[in-house]
Amino acid sequence: MIKQTELFKEKKQDHHKADTYTGIYAMHKYWSKKPYNVVRDFIEKYSNQNDVVIDPFCGSGISVIESIILGRKAIGIDINPSAIFITEQMIRKINTNKVANEFANIKAKIKQKIDSLYKVKRNGTIICATHFVWEGEKLSEIWYSNGSKKKIVFEPTEEDEINAREITLNDIPYFYPKNSFFHNSRINTKKVQKVFDLFTPRNLYALSLLYNEIEKIQNEEVKDFFKFVFTSSMGQSSRMVFIVKRRGKNNGHTLEKKEVGSWVIGYWTPKDFFEINVWKNYESRFKKIIKAKNEQNYSNYVLKETKNIQSILSKNYNLSLINKPAQNVLGEIPDNSIDYIITDPPHGDRIPYLELGILWNSWLQKDVNFNDEIIISNAKERKKDIQNYNMLINKVYCQIYRILKPNKYFSLMFNSLDDKTWINLISYLTKIGFELLSVETLGYSANSVVQDNRKKGLKTDFILTFKKTYCNSLDNIKILTLNKDKDYLLKEINKIIDEKEHKEIYSLINVIFKNFLQKKEFFKLSEVIKIINEKGI
Ligand SMILES: C[S@@+](CC[C@H](N)C(=O)[O-])C[C@H]1O[C@@H](n2cnc3c(N)ncnc32)[C@H](O)[C@@H]1O
Secondary structure (H helix, E strand, O other): OOOOOOOOOOOOOOEEOOOOOOHHHHOOOOEOOOOHHHHHHHHHHHOOOOOEEEEOOOOOOHHHHHHHHOOOEEEEEOOOHHHHHHHHHHHOOOOHHHHHHHHHHHHHHHHHHHHHOOEEEEOOEEEEOOEEEEEOOEEEEEEEEOOOOOEEEEOOOHHHHHHHOOOOHHHOOOOOOOOEOOOEHHHOEOOOOEHHHHOOHHHHHHHHHHHHHHHOOOOHHHHHHHHHHHHHHHHHHOOOOEEEEEEEEEOOEEEEEEEEOOOOOOOOOOOEEEEEOHHHHHHHHHHHHHHHHHHHOOOOOOOOEOOOHHHHHHOOOOEEEEOOOHHHHHHHOOOOOEEEEEEOOOOOOOOOHHHHOHHHHHHOOOOOOOOOOOOOOOOHHHOOOHHHHHHHHHHHHHHHHHHEEEEEEEEEEEOOOOHHHHHHHHHHHHHOOEEEEEEEEEEOOOOOEOOOOOOOOOOEEEEEEEEEOOOOOOOOOEEEOHHHHHHHHHHHHHHHHHOOOOOOHHHHHHHHHHHHHHOOEEEOHHHHHHHHHHOOO
């Protein structure tokens, strides 16, 4: 039962600003990556040195890394093989001299071969181009860099265009992924589409040469590191790199400037796109990552990894990363054994992680367990609907309650525009005995990869912190709807809107959350957003 005395009793900062991702946090993209500075503040606040902290949906592992940096023991679980791979690569220190030597080795073997794919002849000289601009079916520009920052732009000749199209899939001698996508309009995929369709044959050829060279590395740790650089650079080597067209003036003439976009989310392959030299992408990614890795080597944590969670609890290990469904793994953990749980679960239908992960997982040749993913997907054949989502996520919430030590905390980052998902979350967690302590909001960092750019969507996540109590309440939260409780809802919401200090939608919703929950009432978020939008806020 929610006790009014405990609920929101502290007056504190309740909107958290995200720092931008730099260093190790910028090494690899992941969807809905959480800001490390905010995650760090929460771990620091709700746990102590040597405590065991779990994130059952760890994604790219921000909470895992922060726990280790703060001297906690960390367990990270994720169903997505790429998520665990990225987390391992982000957190593990590596001998950068060894890696630099291996890079020189790879470079000596294949840079020239790859560069030869992008050769352009001008005035009898052969140069290696960096970017090819495709507008529709036509090659419209070729970019070249002579080492200075300024790019040189060529108008393509007929020969350039023929050369650019010369390679076909049949020419590719090494592995490249042939996996199919699910049909899902939300992420622009069709069943007939294959992973290799995301690349021009020439770039696919270059990627397969590079991947083949990486596969030859004997040392598994070093090999994985180079695969990590590979998946990190791959998006920019695809057809998904759109052209940002800007208009500018020069000597009174209007010029169109083309800038390189960045693969952001989903599998949208624009009609006009950049085909970028694969080696150029790989080398620049390598340089960024190695710089971050050098810095990381100065931090003083030491990893003691185990795949056995029991060992984390009873022995001197501090890290366990598990690529399995959370609903299964948490079941293996003893009652009342975990000190703090912080997580950012899949938010209903926002981001179908495993479908989006097909690109990386298929190159890494990882097996993927689509069945147990907790998600609502537009891909009909997956039968991942709200019922399946609620059933599986409730299993996880139930385990979270069981494994958490009494009077310890569970922080949940959440954002959805779906009413049923929210209502399930609030009703279920309070019903099993969690006491809601605080509702805070979290702004995204500027370069976070978020799917939800739907009009009038929420621009923040919520962070709900619960405490494990033993006050199981059969007394459910009352759900208010515009249909039944219009006058009451409007009166309460108007009261909050009229208070001058809440003019941002997130801050209004935050207060609305608190006010209603204090009275053990909740609402349909979509209806409340509608009321706020009608007020023109
Ligand atoms: C919102 S993301 C987490 C992102 C993470 N906070 C970060 O900073 O990168 C949710 C994660 O839940 C994972 N997931 C979905 N179903 C799962 C399941 N049944 N068990 C474990 N992880 C699951 C997805 O693969 C995804 O990585």
